[in-house]
Amino acid sequence: WATARVLTDLGLSEYYFVLALGTWAFCKWIGPKITAFKTHPERLDYYRRWGLNFFVALIVSGVITHLIKFTVGRQRPHKTPDYDPYIFTPLTTHWHWHSFSSGHSQVIFTVATMMSVAFPKFRWFWIPFAAVICLTRVVVHDHFISDIIFGACVGYVGTLLAMNWMRAKTENGLYKK
Secondary structure, three states, X not given: OHHHHHHHHHHOHHHHHHHHHHHHHHHHHHHHHOHHHHOOHHHHXXXXXXXXXXXXXXXXXXXXXXXXXXXXXXXXXHHOOOOOOOOEOXXXXXXXHOOOOOHHHHHHHHHHHHHHHHOHHHHHHHHHHHHHHHHHHHHOOOOOHHHHHHHHHHHHHHHHHHHHHHHHHHXXXXXXX
16 A cells, blocks of 8 residues: 555656656757757657647646546545445535546556657557556545546547647647747
8 A cells, every 4th residue: 555655646747747848848948059959950849849749638638637527526435434436526626526537547648648659669668557557546545446447548538639639730830839
């Protein structure tokens, strides 16, 4: 349980917002000034766009997750007397009733999807890694298994939606360097 409690924090979004914005900012302002990067400006451009896409994916999938949490209002397992998965209080803002869907699972699957895009050779690592982090949410009694499955799906689908949206903006000339 103690190990799961530590590992579950890898699903916090703050780390990945910093990574996304840091990658974008580095590739936009600092990287072009470094001599070693001047020989491959296309790589800087790729990772600059990736950082921005990552940021937008975190926001899009996060908004979807929070709308679901607020609308569904499922009570967290550790707050029910017998881990009853059928206690709902829709339209509440208290975190005790924000079990469905899992925000940590959404974040870590957004991360896994974006890392698979950036580093496709390591795709075999990112998805199982994300699944393990999701399972820690059940081990620490913060979510039911259905919460993490749905959260993972929201993370994956939300990331694909955000990437398609950003691609469409680029193709229409709305988003350029």
